[in-house]
Amino acid sequence: ASLCFYYRGLRESESVGKNFRNILDRLPHMLMPVEIKSLSEVLRGKENPQQFKMIAARTEDFNDKRVLIVEGRDTKSQDCIYAILVDADGSGRVIQEIYYQAPDESYPKYLREAKSALKSILWKTS
Secondary structure, eight states: OEEEEEEOSSOOOHHHHHHHHHHHHSOSOBOOHHHHHHTHHHHTTTTOTTTEEEEEEEEEEETTEEEEEEEEEETTTOOEEEEEEEESSSSSSSEEEEEEEEOTTTHHHHHHHHHHHHHTOOOOOO
């Protein structure tokens, strides 16, 4: 099991950032298939059923910040994943990922602790 932080190193295009920001600006909700498809660059393969079996994709307020939560299983490794995608600078173009990943047998065992660790994040406010 691992808790990982990932920054892509490059800003997304203006159109990708605007789309991500528009989805985050709506009230918290489960994403519709058309929204998932529109976020393909943001999701980095998680929208592709051949790469990732998505269980849920939703926006929610996480420690007072609206984020995108994606849950599912990587089809290659078969690891279960709970991922948080964060608009790091408010533009929708700087996306950071924080995710818990574990094999099927240990995923539920450590999920509560992983979520507790994630809930301790203090977001930068400026």
